[in-house]
Amino acid sequence: MSASDAAAITVTRASTWRWGASLNLAAVTLLVLLPLIFYPLLRLLLLSVTGDHGLSLDGFTSFFGGGTVWSVFGTTMLIVFCSAGLASLLGIVLAGLLFFFPVPGTGILVRFLELFVAFPSFLVAFSMIFLYGSQGAISLALMHVFGLAHPPLNFLFGFGGVVLAEVMFYTPFVVRPTMASLSLLDRRLMEAASSLGAPPAMVLRRIVLPLALPGIAAGVILCTLLTLNEFGIPLVLGSVKLVTLPVAIYSAATVDLNLHAAAAMAVIMLAISLCLYGLYRHLAGRQLRLAR
Amino acid sequence: MLADRTRHWRLLAAAIATLACAWLFILPVATVLLSSFAKRWGGTVLPTTLTLRWFERLGADDWSALATSLEVAAAVAVLGTVLGLWLALTLEERGRERGGALLDLLVMVPNGIPSVVLGLGILIAYHDVPPGFSDSGLIVLAAQLALVLPFCYRSAASALRRELVVLREAASSLGAPPAMVLRRIVLPQMAPAIRSSLAIAFAISIGELGATMTVYPPGFATAPVLILGEVERGYYLPASALSVLLLGCALLVLIGIALPWGRALAWSRTGRPSPAAKLASQ
Known part of the structure; x- marks a missing residue:
């Protein structure tokens, strides 16, 4: 050949x-x-974008025409803002503690966090009924200890309960990406700065935060996206007065059987979620490039 | 003095981390576990009498929901892993250029959208088309499969590292047919990824609520759907019993997936682990 x-x-x-x-x-x-x-x-x-007779925007107009839509939007945004904000703060602080002061078992813990993605959120909300409900263990314990006449806790079925459950469930989702972006940092930079006499606060502010910021921001955006999309927690702890967008879509489709309105809401949610997701991917990619 | 201060910080960090983990992970599971054995829990801080009555009272619909959950989760885990592997191998061979990055983005889309929205899309698309599809468990399977696909794809793609590709290319350049390369090189290399993909798909499927509630036909409720119904009607303790069974089954399956089956098989065949498995485990 x-x-x-x-x-x-x-x-x-x-x-x-x-x-x-x-x-x-x-x-x-x-x-x-x-x-x-x-x-x-x-x-x-x-x-x-179809009605009973061909092309129409009935789904959107009936959705935006109704008085409930703005309250649903407002409720959803307020819950997302509070729970994602608190979960992010708690998650970043926890990740910083775990990263800068590692204790035995930190490695196992971080691997465990990866499996936590799969834990059903509605079970977290459900377990809270036994603990923080007005007849729950903590409420009754406080009553006994302080000799109160009435159960002191009465916030669970409503805004407070939903936010507490979402903070509990979504904090690990911030811890993981924050620790990942901290571990990508070049330790020599921090060591050089402190050996030149920079106090720890200055190292944190001038070196760690600027370099880890895209990764931390990605974690915060992911947390926002997940709390926005959360379904189980508001279903267990919400009420008729406290309806978030996913719950509203679900009940429009399966309880009211109004598929057009459900589809209109779903398309709006789709747009918001995909924008947030795009932002998350952009930031996560930037952190990787920054580390390289 | 500085070292002393660091030690204090270290202890504080350990204490905070331990407390946070106990509060976030252990407390919810322990509470559900305890409540499932409680005769009643209300009016007292902790339940006073323990009983098995909630497990004994589980009805036929509870058991069938548990069976549906396990069947669907097993199918989702296997199918999701196969499809995830296929996607990862296709996209890897395609490389990053010429649409590869775009396709990577598209595969990940279900990660970014609400499960209820994805479920609604599946319901609208398939509620009337193929007979026997939307009124069987298949529609639940399809909805959950779409949800786990990004996770399975990610698991498989993370295992396709540059240094492992060399072995595959060497085998095919020496004349091994593609099927042989897949069986003898790629699959052993991917064993850890296949395992994590099975585990994450199974775990997500078994606790999935939003998409399943939107699409499930009568008679195909999964255990989470039933649990949620009972919680909404105020039957907390029966719901706990079913949750404990669900979590217990999930734990057993996950442990089963984590056991070193692959190494045992390789041992029984050749008496020593295959070189590909050794390389992949490094």
């Missing part, structure tokens, strides 16, 4: 390989991504 033959075979093989790769890509797109993700989202989009 001459050299040119061998080269020809290599070229043919490379081009068959490339064809195979393209075919594979097409197959995976058509057989997996399209039916599972994009066709359903497309149908959702289509349904939101």
Whole structure:
């Protein structure tokens, strides 16, 4: 076999390989991504802009025309703001403590946090009924200790309970990315600064925070996104007066059987969530590039 | 003096971290566990009498919901892992250029959208099309599969590291057919990733609520749907019993996935771990 033959075979093989790769890509797109993700989202989009007689924006107008929509929006945003804010603060402080003062077991803990993604949030909310409810263990214990006539805690089924549950559940989601972005930092920079006499607060403010900021921001955005999308906690601890967007979508679709309104709300939520998710990916990518 | 201060900080950090972990992770599970064995819990700080009555009283619908949960979760874990592997291998061979990055973004989309919205999309798209699909457990399976796909893809993609590709390329350049490369090199290399993908898909599926509640047809309620119904009606202790069974089953399966099956198989076949498995575990 001459050299040119061998080269020809290599070229043919490379081009068959490339064809195979393209075919594979097409197959995976058509057989997996399209039916599972994009066709359903497309149908959702289509349904939101059709009425009983062809194209219409009835779903959106009935949704925005009703008086409840702004209260649902307001409730959702207030819950997201409070719970994501508190969870972020707590998560960043915890991550900093765990990173700068590692104790035995920190490694196991961090690996455990990765599995926590899968723990059902509604069970956290459910367990709180036994602890923080007005007849719960903590409320009754306080009553006994301080000799009160009435149970002192009465916040669980409402705004306070939802925020407490979301803070408890979503704090680990901030701890993990924050610790990851701290561990990407170049330790030599911090050591150099402190050896040149910078006090710890200055090292934190001038070196750690600027370098870790994109990663920390990514964690905060992710936490915001997840609290926005949370369904189980407001379902367990919310009430008729406290309805968040996902719960409103669910009850429009399955209780009121108004699929057009549900689809309209879902499309609006989709837009908000995807924007937040895009921002998260951008920030997380920037942290990686910054570390390199 | 400085060292002394650091030690104080260290102790404080350890105390805070321990307390936070106990509060965030241990307390909820312990509470549900305790309440499932309580005769009643209300009016006293802790339950006074322990009983098995809530487990004995579980009805046929509880057991069938538990069975549905386990079946769906097993199917989601296996299918999600297979599809995740396929996606990761396809996108890796494609590389980052020419649409690779875009496709990577698209695969991750379910991570960014509410489960209720994804469930609603699946319901709208398939509620009437193929007969026997939307009134069976298959629609639940489809909704949960869409939700776990990004996690499975991520697990598989994180294992396809540059230094492991060399072995695969060497095998194919020495004339091994693609099926043999997949069986002898890629799968052993990916064993840890396959395991984590199975585990995360199973765990997500077994506790999934939003998408499942939106799509499930009559007779195919999963255990979380039933638990939530009981909680909303105020039957807290029966709900605890079912939750404990669900968590117990999930724990057993996750431990089963984590056991070193692959190494045992490799041992029984050759008497020593395969080089690919050794490389991948480094």
